[in-house]
Amino acid sequence: MTSRTPRKSRSTSGIAASANGPSASSISAVAALAGVSTATVSRVLNRSKPVNAETQQRVEAAVSQLGYRANPFARSLTSGESRLILVLTPDFLNPFFAEIVQGIESVTRRSGYSILLSQASDTAPLDTVYERLVDGVISLAHLRDPKALSGTDRKHNLPWVACSEFRPDDDIPYVSIDHRQGAIDAVQYLLNRGHRRIALLTAAEDYTWARQRRIGYEETLRRAGLTVDPALIRVARGTEYADGIEAVGGLLSLQDLPTAIFAVADTLAIGAIKALRRAGRRVPEDVAVVGFDNLHLAQVFEPSLTTIAQPMRELGQAAVELLLGQLAGEKPVSRMLPHTLVVRESG
Incomplete structure (x- = not known):
């Protein structure tokens, strides 16, 4: 991916009017009260160029007295940057994505950026207002074709970073973990x-992470001299708790029950435990369960969940750092963060 040059020219339809509204007249009032030019006020507010301490104090005093607030949209039209980052997430309510977003926000706040959250899918085009206003995109969503979001080759218009879910054959830089190795560690622990x-309790395998975790599961069984039994592999409808409950129903109908379940998400694992309990099965005495993610609920659920811990907040933080590097003209280098096996009561 090539580094982005500042977008000095933005479409002004529907937005430029704000530059001539109250915010624009207010900056003139600040300049008049401080006895400086509007350009000097802009330099103080945006910290784009140094001014002497006495001038800065006068401008800041005038800003405070008038209650002036800069209009970020008008500023973006003239500066070519908005200091806004768009974060695409597949599910606002999923605690896994919420943790990553908190990590993203912790870095953007320190760096003087703000974030816009948008729920994304392959079938929902990106709001063109976002394209005009944001400086870059962090995508947590599974997108088969990011370019299709707006009908343009966005990868050459805006810096992109994929976080957690990524496409190995794409040129979008990413921050993730080694999902295959995480699955190997989980299954080897059970062995x-x-x-x-x-x-195996898995999800739809158009997701990179689900596919890689299944590969790790099968590889570990074969390495141990075991046959992969298709009857023991259940694909859940989604990754909600209820999907785990439903998928385990098929396993409970087997004549020869499994003694352990590896679920590719903690939400599925917790649903599986609930289904096993309802069927009178004890965890881990009758069936051991291992999850993946290490959500907060994994610690307080009974029995507490043995799982592969992803560094969720660190994933978000690293994604922002990678994106800010691109904005500064650096060549992006994808990163893999470490995971850990957390042993608790369920397995």
């Missing part, structure tokens, strides 16, 4: 505990 009939 070390003596389990040989291990079920």
Whole structure:
């Protein structure tokens, strides 16, 4: 991906009017009260060029006295940057994505940026207002074709970073973990505990992470000399708790039940435990369960969940750092962050 040059020319339809409204007249009032030019006020507010301390104090006093607030949209039209980052997420309510967004926000706040959150899918075009206003995009969503969001090759218009979910064959830089190795660690742990009939509770495999975790599951079983039994692999409708409950129903109908379940998400694992309990099965005595993510709920749920911990906040933080590097003209380099196996009561 090439670094982006500042977009000095933005479309002004529907936005430029704000530059001539109250905010624009207010900056003139600030300049008159401080006894300086509007350009000097702008330099003080945007910290674009140094001014002497006495002038800065006069401008800041005038700003305070008049209650002036800069219009970020008008500023973006003239400066070519908005200091806004668009964050695309597939699900506002999913606690996994919420943790990543908190990590993103912790860095943007320190760096003088703000974020816009938008729920994204392949079928929903990106609001063109976002395209005009934001300086870059962090995508947590599964997007088969990011360019299709607006019908243009956005990768050459805006810096993009994929976070957690990424496409290995694409040129969009990403921050993620080694999902395959995480699954290997989870299944090997169950093998070390003596389990040989291990079920997989997975999600739709158009997701990179789900596909890689299934690869890790199957690879580990074969390495142990075990046959991969298709009857023990259940694909959930989604990744909600209820999807885990539903998917485990198929496993409970088997004559030869598994002694352990590896779920590719904590939400599915917790749903699986609820389904097992309803069927009179004890966890982990009858069936051990291992999840993936290490959500906060994994610690307080009973039994507490053995899981692969993703550094969720660190993923968000690293994604922002990668994006800000691109905005500064640096060549982006994708990163893999470490995961850990957290052993608790369920497995």
